[in-house]
Amino acid sequence: MADHDHKPAPMVDEVSDFEILELAVRELAIEKGLFSAEDHRVWTEYVHTLGPLPAARLVAKAWLDPEYKKLCEEDGVEASKAVGIDWVMTPPTHFGTPSDYCNLRVLVDTPKLKHVVVCTLCSCYPRPILGQSPEWYRTPNYRRRLVRWPRQVLSEFGMQLPEDVEVRVADSNQKTRYIVMPVRPEGTEGWTEDQLAEIVTRDCLIGVALPKPGITSNAKRPVLKAKNPVHHDH
């Protein structure tokens, strides 16, 4: 084998096979009239608008308003409207996104109950209200272990739960998506909705972190760099 001079170099400087195939598939689909270039542009723009802010606001609002909290528990899709997300009408289709369906459940933590979300079969994630899923959420590793060793996995994310706190893992599927409403932390008395929303990070909404005054971003983790990265608006 003449393998010595052929170290498997990652595709960095040249165009990748994925980039070529992506363009080929998109152009063929448009040429055949399966969808239009405008459809694709509109969809991409829609994705650019997505992120965890509406879900953070939903939680902050519910912390301040018991009536709204009740609505969140009873009908997550209806409650989403108050933070600007209409699961049916906001996506460009006006019939919801094809892949997320329209059934959001808000899992309400208590001091003795902690929820955390996974999708063992896929990587289902409430995109319309939380944006694109993080890389670690998509790994087979997270999906394998969280349902069986949740306390250990949570401790790897920096959350040490006392024995008397029950952990409940929600396994998403094609028709049901979840976000976690953590317990409002101490030290936030008298805060405004804006202030509260700032500490409800994406990781808090998935359930692998707890909100804390002064912490407004996800825990620092190594970032796998893209060759040609997307720049989102936020």
Place this chain on the structure above:
Amino acid sequence: MSSSTREEVLRHLQTVGQLQPALHKQTHAPAPTEITHTLYRAYTRSAHDVGGEYDVPIEWHEKEEEVWELNTFATCECLAWRGVWTAEERRRRQNVDVGQTIYLGLPYYGRWLMTAALILIDKQYVTLTELHDKIEEVRKRYEQS
């Protein structure tokens, strides 16, 4: 993809050999009587059904999204928006039908992308030749730019 020299063919076979899943049980296309209920159930499990499998702790990463990944997501959603497939069909194809090697071996959106290419072929919107020609055309365009 064609391999033009003996050296390329050997390198390709060696790489493919390394991607074969490691089986911890001898397999020899056995007689039906050798398949117990337990084995039957295990063989009919699909590769994406990973909940509860053993694994060791790893370092959790964030990842920047590639432009082609976002474009692939948009393409797949547009194909569903305009009725070419449903999300359930897409999931079945990209999680189950790809098999374990591709399922665990390709990037997340790499599977989406392959599946989008295959649906155009399988539903006869394009021929395999058209896809090959388009890939070559795009590659040449990149090389010239």
